[in-house]
Amino acid sequence: MPSNPKQHWDAVYDTKSPSEVSWYQVRPELSLALIQARAPDRWSPIIDIGCGASSLLGALATEGYDDLTAVDASAVAVAKAKVRYADLASRIRWIVADITQWMPERRWRVWHDRAVFHFLIETADQDAYVGAMSAALETGATAIIATFALDGPATCSGLPVERYSGATMAKRLGAGFRLVSETPERHLTPKGAVQRFGYCVFERL
Numbered sequence: 327m328p329s330n331p332k333q334h335w336d337a338v339y340d341t342k343s344p345s346e347v348s349w350y351q352v353r354p355e356l357s358l359a360l361i362q363a364r365a366p367d368r369w370s371p372i373i374d375i376g377c378g379a380s381s382l383l384g385a386l387a388t389e390g391y392d393d394l395t396a397v398d399a400s401a402v403a404v405a406k407a408k409v410r411y412a413d414l415a416s417r418i419r420w421i422v423a424d425i426t427q428w429m430p431e432r433r434w435r436v437w438h439d440r441a442v443f444h445f446l447i448e449t450a451d452q453d454a455y456v457g458a459m460s461a462a463l464e465t466g467a468t469a470i471i472a473t474f475a476l477d478g479p480a481t482c483s484g485l486p487v488e489r490y491s492g493a494t495m496a497k498r499l500g501a502g503f504r505l506v507s508e509t510p511e512r513h514l515t516p517k518g519a520v521q522r523f524g525y526c527v528f529e530r531l
């Protein structure tokens with residue numbers, strides 16, 4: 327990850343539409359299914375890390391969830407998402423922050439991250455992320471982290487990534503989290519390339 331991720335990501339969201347980026351999904355079906363399985367109660371607070379231009383928050387709001395928080399390092403991404411979801415203003419709180427330099431001031435039932443943690447290739451950044459996630463989740467809460475799988479691409483958006491299996495992610499998160507499940511996903515980019523992801527679900531101990 328560049329020392330200033332904001333610059334890189336602002337440039338991406340300034341120049342590309344949501345459906346042009348390689349990680350684009352029409353509807354984040356697997357994320358939705360995993361969140362609903364772990365947090366069926368619609369009052370469950372949910373935080374999406376590195377929300378970007380994903381349609382996850384809109385889909386969750388449509389499903390009836392009303393305590394949603396979105397974090398992204400890119401002010402451009404957040405500004406665009408705010409306009410897109412202006413009619414959901416009372417249900418989504420937006421935070422512009424680098425997750426490696428942010429500390430939560432409350433707790434959530436579900437922490438969701440698709441394609442963000444894998445950009446953290448420095449141990450110190452990974453440790454800071456795990457620290458923020460640990461503080462954000464009470465015992466029994468859920469962390470869903472989707473990264474490129476071990477046989478996934480070595481880069482994304484021109485940046486190097488670290489790839490994981492459930493076992494290596496569990497080792498990286500440490501004793502505060504128990505691996506509940508690991509689901510592979512074959513993501514098809516808008517240009518037709520296949521990218522192998524793994525969605526790991528953890529319980530906060």
Ligand SMILES: C[S@@+](CC[C@H](N)C(=O)[O-])C[C@H]1O[C@@H](n2cnc3c(N)ncnc32)[C@H](O)[C@@H]1O
Pocket residue numbers: 331335349350351375376377378379380397398399400403423424425426439440441442445482483
């Ligand atoms: C590959 S995109 C994935 C976006 C979205 N999660 C999805 O699945 O469509 C990575 C996102 O993470 C954000 N991001 C990257 N590094 C970050 C960091 N250190 N803190 C917060 N957000 C970050 C980027 O701005 C970008 O929106």
